[in-house]
Amino acid sequence: MAKGKTPKPKKCRICPKKFTPVNSLQIVCCPSCAIQYAKQQSERKQKQSEADSRRLWNKRKAALKPLKHWEDMTQRVVNDYIRERDRDLPCISCGTWVTVQWEAGHYRSRGAASHLRYNEDNIHKQCHHCNDNLSSNAIPYRAALVEKIGLERVLALENNNTPHRYTREELDALRAEYRAKTRALKKQQEAA
Numbered sequence: 281m282a283k284g285k286t287p288k289p290k291k292c293r294i295c296p297k298k299f300t301p302v303n304s305l306q307i308v309c310c311p312s313c314a315i316q317y318a319k320q321q322s323e324r325k326q327k328q329s330e331a332d333s334r335r336l337w338n339k340r341k342a343a344l345k346p347l348k349h350w351e352d353m354t355q356r357v358v359n360d361y362i363r364e365r366d367r368d369l370p371c372i373s374c375g376t377w378v379t380v381q382w383e384a385g386h387y388r389s390r391g392a393a394s395h396l397r398y399n400e401d402n403i404h405k406q407c408h409h410c411n412d413n414l415s416s417n418a419i420p421y422r423a424a425l426v427e428k429i430g431l432e433r434v435l436a437l438e439n440n441n442t443p444h445r446y447t448r449e450e451l452d453a454l455r456a457e458y459r460a461k462t463r464a465l466k467k468q469q470e471a472a
């Protein structure tokens with residue numbers, strides 16, 4: 281022990297006893313507590329390494345999923361936002377307030393215009409009948425869309441034919457963005 285430094289008693293890491301350490305490295309009071317402490321540390325390490333390999337495994341599994349999986353996940357998140365955004369609106373195509381299930385319908389279909397599949401102007405709340413049975417019911421959809429967002433934006437949608445392949449990173453960012461937007465909307469509605 282260096283001159284002038286009197287070791288102060290400290291609490292044992294294992295038992296409630298206080299002891300005076302012989303040097304700054306001593307953290308337990310006695311050999312039996314030392315063994316106990318070593319055991320605890322090795323268990324902790326074991327658990328940590330198990331958690332690490334689990335995390336790595338999940339990461340690998342996620343990396344193996346095809347891009348389509350992430351496109352679909354992202355669509356679900358964006359569609360949730362659309363339904364929340366249009367909560368107080370009827371079906372954009374037929375104007376009904378009643379349906380077995382509210383859906384988010386694309387004006388230009390995902391098949392024909394995959395680059396617009398997450399475009400907010402291109403997706404609106406729709407009844408199940410219009411979305412599914414009438415394949416979006418495009419003619420009244422367009423008329424209502426012009427009224428809702430203006431002819432200019434409808435034409436911009438219709439003339440947007442620049443293809444785009446979303447990357448995994450873009451999809452991750454979109455999901456984060458739309459989850460946050462949905463949360464913000466819900467908060468706003470609760471406050472109102």
Ligand SMILES: [Zn+2]
Pocket residue numbers: 292293294295296297308309310313
């Ligand atoms: Zn002890």
Ligand SMILES: [Zn+2]
Pocket residue numbers: 371372373374375376406407408409410411
């Ligand atoms: Zn409808």
